[in-house]
Amino acid sequence: MRGGGAQDEALAQMSAKTGLLVFGGGGQIGHELCRATHRSGLGVTGLGHAEVDITRIDDVLKAVGESRPAVVVNAAAYTRVDQAESEPDAAFTVNRDGARHVAEACREAGAALIHLSTDYVFDGTKPAAYDEDDAVNPLGVYAKSKEAGERAVREALDRHVILRTSWVFGAKGGNFVKAMLRAAGEGDELRVVDDQFGCPTPAKQVAEAILAMAPAVAGGKSGTFHFSAAGRTSWHGFAKEIFVRRREITGQPSPSLRPVATADRPAPAPRPANSELDCSRLAATFGVAQRRWRHGLVDVLNELLKA
Template identity: 40%
Template sequence: MKVLITGSNGQVGSCLVKQLQSCPEIEFLAVDRDELDITSKQEVINTVNNFMPNIIINAAAHTAVDKAENEVELSYAINRDGPEYLAQAAEHVGAAILHISTDYVFAGDKDGSYSESDTVNPQGVYGESKLSGEKAVINACSRHIILRTAWVFGEDGNNFVKTMLHLAQQRNSLGIVADQFGGPTYAGDIAAALIKIAKLITDSKNTFNANNYGIYHFSGMPHVSWCEFAQVIFDKAVEQKVLVKSPDVKGIKTEEYPTPAKRPANSKLNTNKITIVFNTPASDWQSALNHLSDYA
C-alpha cells in the first residue's frame, strides 16, 4: 500500500506519520505546505502522478475559525479547492481519498447528537468552506471517505489541552464556556481510524464493500462541555504532577466570551456508523490525557 499524506505537520498529520513509521508494509509520502501546495492543481497532479498512491489522506486544512471570517479566499482555497484537486488526482490514478471534515458543517442547534444524514447548515466561513470541500471531494472521486470530527487535541500543534495547561500555570481561576457541548477527540485516535480504513480499502482479499464509501462521524465520548473538559484536564494534570494545583474553574456562557466566528452550541457527533461499519469505537479522550507531560 502506498499512502500520500497532506498536512503532515498538523495535529492529525503528525500522528499519521508516527503511526505509519511502525507499518513496514506501507510506503508513505508525507508532505506539508512547504512540500506541496494543495491549492495548486498542477503541483497536486505532479505529486500524485509521480508517487502513484493507493490512498490519499488529506489532513491539510485552514482551521483558524476566527481568522477565516476575514480570510475567506484563503479558507476556500485550502478547504475546498485543495481537496477537490486531490480528489480529482485520486480518481485519475484509481486511488481512494480519505478527507477530514468538521462538526462546523452543522448549525449546532439540534437536540441530541448529529448523525451523518442530518441537515447541514454551517454558521460561518470555516464551516461553509469545509462543507464545500466535502461536496467537492464527493463529486470528484467515487472512492471517498469523509471523516467529520470535532474538538481535536494532541501532543503536536495548538489545541485546547495545551492552552488550558498553559493558563493553569498563570492563573488561579479561569472562566470556561459551559454551554457548548461536544466530544473531545484525540488526534492519535483519528490517525488510527484513518489507517484502519485505508488498510481495509486496500485489502488484497478485496473484502471492502464499495457501498461503504461515504461520510462518517468520528469523535470522542463521553460528550462534555468545554468547562467539564477543562476540569478533567486539570484533575489529571494534578494527579500526574504536571500541575501543582488546579485553578478554580467557573462555567460561563458563550456570550461572556465573544469571538468573531459563531461556535456550535452542540457539536455532539453520533459515531455509531463508523463503529458498525469499520469496528472503530469512539475516541477515548480521557485515556489520551494520561500522559499530559507530553503536552506541556
C-alpha cells in the same frame, strides 16, 4: 475490521509500496497518522505545507502521480476558526479548492481518498448526537468552507470517504489542551464556556481509525462517516479534566475555573451549541470502536508535561 477479498488485495497493495500519501502531514492529525503508519509497517509519505501546497493543483497532481498511493489522506486544512471570519478567501481557497484539487488528483491516479472534515458543518440545534444523514447548516466561515470542501470532494471523486471528527487535540500543533496549559501559567482565573457541547478527540485516535479504515477504503468502501472519541462534555468540563490530570501528573494546583455562557465570552466565529457525533455507522462499516477521550488526554499530557 471486516475481512474480504478486495480488502485483502488492497492491504497487500498498500503494504507493497506507498500505502498512504498524507497531505497536511505536519498538522495534528497528519503527524499522528504518519507516526502510526510507520509503526504499522505500511508505507507512508507525509507531505507538509512547505512541501506541497494543496491550493496549487499542479503540485498536487505531481505528488499523487509520482507516489501512486493506494489511499490519499487529506489532513491539510485552514483551521483558524476565528481568523477565517476576516479572511474567507484564504479559508475557501484551502478548504474548498484545495480539497477539490486533492480529489481530482486521486481520480487521475486511480487512488481512493480519505478527506477530513468537521463537526462544525452542523448548526448545533439538534439536542442529540448528529448522524451522517442529518442536514448540514454550517454557521461560520471556517465551517462553511469545510462544508463546501465536502461537496467538492463528492463531486470530483466516487472513491472517497469524508471523515468528520471533532475537538481534536494532540501533543503537536495548536489546540485547546495547550491553550489551557498556557493560560494556567498566566495565573488568572480562567473563564471557560460551559454551554457548547461536543466530544474531545485525541489526534492519535483519529489516526488509528484512519489506519484501520484504509484497506477497506482502498478496496472500494466510500461515503460519509463520523468519528470522535467517546464521552460528551462542555469546554468547561474538558478544561476541568485537563487540570485534574495535570495535578495528578505534576502536583501543580489547578487554577480557578469559572463556567461562562457563550454570550459572555464572545468570539468572532459562531460555534454550534452541540456537535456530538454519532459514530455508529463507522463502527458498523469498518469495525472501528470509540475509546474514551480521557485516556488519550492522559497520554497527551504526559507527552507535554514530561517533555
